[in-house]
Amino acid sequence: MQDVKTNKKVIDEGVEAGLAKLTPEKIASVINQVLEKETGARFKAYVQTCMRCGLCSDACSVFLSNDRAPQYSPAAKVKQTILEMINKKGRVSREFLSDAVRIAHTECNVCKRCSMYCPFGIDIAYMMLTVRRIIHKLEITPLYIQDTVNSHAATGNQMWVKQDEWIDTLQWQEEDAREEFEDLRIPLDKDGSDIMYSVIAPEPKFQAGLIYQMATIMHAANVNWTMPSTPGWDNSNMAMYTGDFETSGRIARIHYEAAANLHVKKIVMGECGHAFRSVYDVGNRWVGWTAPPIELIHAIDFYHFLLTTGRIKVKEKYKKSVTLHDPCNISRGRGLHHKAREIVNILCENFIEMTPNKEHNYCCGAGGGVINCGPPWKGTRMVNNKEKSRQLKRTGAQVLIAPCHNCHSGLEDIVEHYELGMEIKFFGDIIFEVMEKTIFEEGN
């Protein structure tokens, strides 16, 4: 790390500007509106059931990273935010709200590990997301993540990518990927395809090589696939994490509308965790769907299918020692860790488990929109990720596989900050490296 002196209190311009505009009346009316009109029996049960047993404390990697300081316990985070708002009937100060933003947006990854250890199964992440809902309605959301939500609202994707740029990027990568197969296509808007493939905006914006890789995999696997040229190609959803549920529901809906317009049988989404939480679960429920209206699978499920049916064959296994980070939203959220391990063992010679693992894994520390709060909060994020760095270091692995964009970026920060010297890869990177570049034929 460079030699820098960091100021202790984090100044977030978005939060500060929002706080300056608030009056006591506005604060109380927003808080009471959310508490009275937007919460119900579940919220009341959680508030009344917690008996401060403390079993959630050691479940939280932020708590462990801060030498078990009591204020970082999940139960304490609830007490310092939403309980105080209830007790004071919304009459809380700007200083209180400034702390509430820090706690709910940057000291909790809404990873739900604590809920697993709570004897009553209290969903503390839901409590923190309710705090973020209030923060959103008070217009004091951290600046960087709010910019991402603004992009979602205006463009349907999280990085201000315009439609012509999106199409141009796909055609560009199609042309580049013809280095692998001379007749390779990235089929745009192909009506009635078996699969619509959706990604998140960082891929076209900066990491276009990931689209190149997936196009190569799709082509080799001889899959009937397409990508939409219209908004809906981005499955991500930062609005879900800022409590802007109106925008969150709208962008989850656009994603499915793109698939419905193309009459595809199934959606395959790339290696992203929070986006899965949105389009598999949370975003849909806000729209009023109890289940995804079109079948949707995460890339892990898809790769598992390709590798176990021989559609993609491994030429030579990956030699370096690898460990696997289980992203919260697809592991604790969906149980994909078993399939992930099968894939690792098909692809790699030397797999080292990290401990804890599977649904007990620690969050990457970036999830839940925390990394998206941006540079002002990077320093405290690194402190809050100390326990994660210890867990990674214990593996001694050369390569860290992280099948989620958010995890990927956050783990890169940890590896750099704590000088762990690990390479971080997506499953797609490894598959691309070890696969046979031949086209699968049915019946073979």
Place this chain on the structure above:
Amino acid sequence: MATIEFNGKSFDIDEDGFLLDYNTYNDQWVEYVKGQEGIEELTDEHWTLIKVLQDYYEKNGIAPMVRVLSKLTKFKLKHIYELFPSGPGKGACKMAGLPKPTGCV
């Protein structure tokens, strides 16, 4: 935020190491980031990319997509990553003095 001193110049940076104010950019900043990014030698191609990024940012207030970078420099995607191993959104934007892009990056 933090302040760093390098070759007699001082720069205010954010916690990801990006310049807080684009207007404080100068060539010493490029030298500083070169060390941070572990880039051995700055070539004309690095400078071409930096100028394109800055020109686009000054006109649009946002970093360009890597496709636009490729079009304007005629560099292939792989070559952009050879020049800036941490990628266009991190190393290249940082060196050109742009703020850190928002989003899952």
